[in-house]
Amino acid sequence: MECFLSCPRGLEDITSKDILPYCSSASTSRGGVQFSGDLRSLYSVNLHSKTGMHALVKILDVKARSNDELYNEVLKYPWYEWITPQDTIFIRSRVRSRYFDNAQFASLKVKDALVDRIRKKTGNRPDVDKVNPRYSLFLFIFEEKVSIYLNSSGNSLYKRGYREKIHKASLNEALAAGIIMLSGWKPSQPFYDPVCGSGTFCIEAAMMVRNIPAGYYRKGFAFQKWDHFDNRLWNQIVTEAREKIVHERFPIFGY
Numbered sequence: 001m002e003c004f005l006s007c008p009r010g011l012e013d014i015t016s017k018d019i020l021p022y023c024s025s026a027s028t029s030r031g032g033v034q035f036s037g038d039l040r041s042l043y044s045v046n047l048h049s050k051t052g053m054h055a056l057v058k059i060l061d062v063k064a065r066s067n068d069e070l071y072n073e074v075l076k077y078p079w080y081e082w083i084t085p086q087d088t089i090f091i092r093s094r095v096r097s098r099y100f101d102n103a104q105f106a107s108l109k110v111k112d113a114l115v116d117r118i119r120k121k122t123g124n125r126p127d128v129d130k131v132n133p134r135y136s137l138f139l140f141i142f143e144e145k146v147s148i149y150l151n152s153s154g155n156s157l158y159k160r161g162y163r164e165k166i167h168k169a170s171l172n173e174a175l176a177a178g179i180i181m182l183s184g185w186k187p188s189q190p191f192y193d194p195v196c197g198s199g200t201f202c203i204e205a206a207m208m209v210r211n212i213p214a215g216y217y218r219k220g221f222a223f224q225k226w227d228h229f230d231n232r233l234w235n236q237i238v239t240e241a242r243e244k245i246v247h248e249r250f251p252i253f254g255y
Helices: 012-022 039-048 067-075 103-122 173-183 200-209 231-243
Strands: 002-006 025-029 032-036 055-063 088-096 135-142 145-151
Touching (some): 002 039, 012 025, 012 032, 012 039, 012 173, 032 039, 039 231, 067 103, 088 103, 103 135
Antiparallel strands (some): 002 032, 025 032, 055 145, 135 145
């Protein structure tokens, strides 16, 4: 699979190095990392990436210079092969193009083409769910190049799951992990946080020391809701990660 892992700007290099052990290949791109691999790679990147935001699977690459052309190109894809009328969908968009001046309208045309193709094949269409869709899609348009990705993460990966309440001034966890990695700090060294508020730096550093995967405490990922989710493979990946967690105490943290 061809995939893209988005990340905070400036963290592309360390994000690429961080996920390379789980991929066939990884190369930096603006705002993220392009990587390839199989289901094990995709599941592992979601679980382990410290600085990633969304792990996206490429579905479609086409060219279009108008909304009607966009509709026709997207209509050609056999969406019905994996999206059923009982499923729910949602489409986000990011557009930088002289041919498309309204990102929301471009998203609407893609949605129309997708549901129309499924309706023509099955007689029914899936509904839109903005909060908890089974299939979340990302639409990227740069000039005439159109790419559609499937979001395998669901909520952004910076939402680790170890917080029930978000402090109003808390730091993005992925950015915090990236700053720690850029600082050159090693788990064998003392860790000092002079601006400790909600403790994000300390928590992220502690997880690195104990080798706890960044997504270990999350309640779930979008790929777990997919029709062809491999639960046995996922359990194997989580078990392997759990066995590598360090449980002894490290008296190296201070405020």
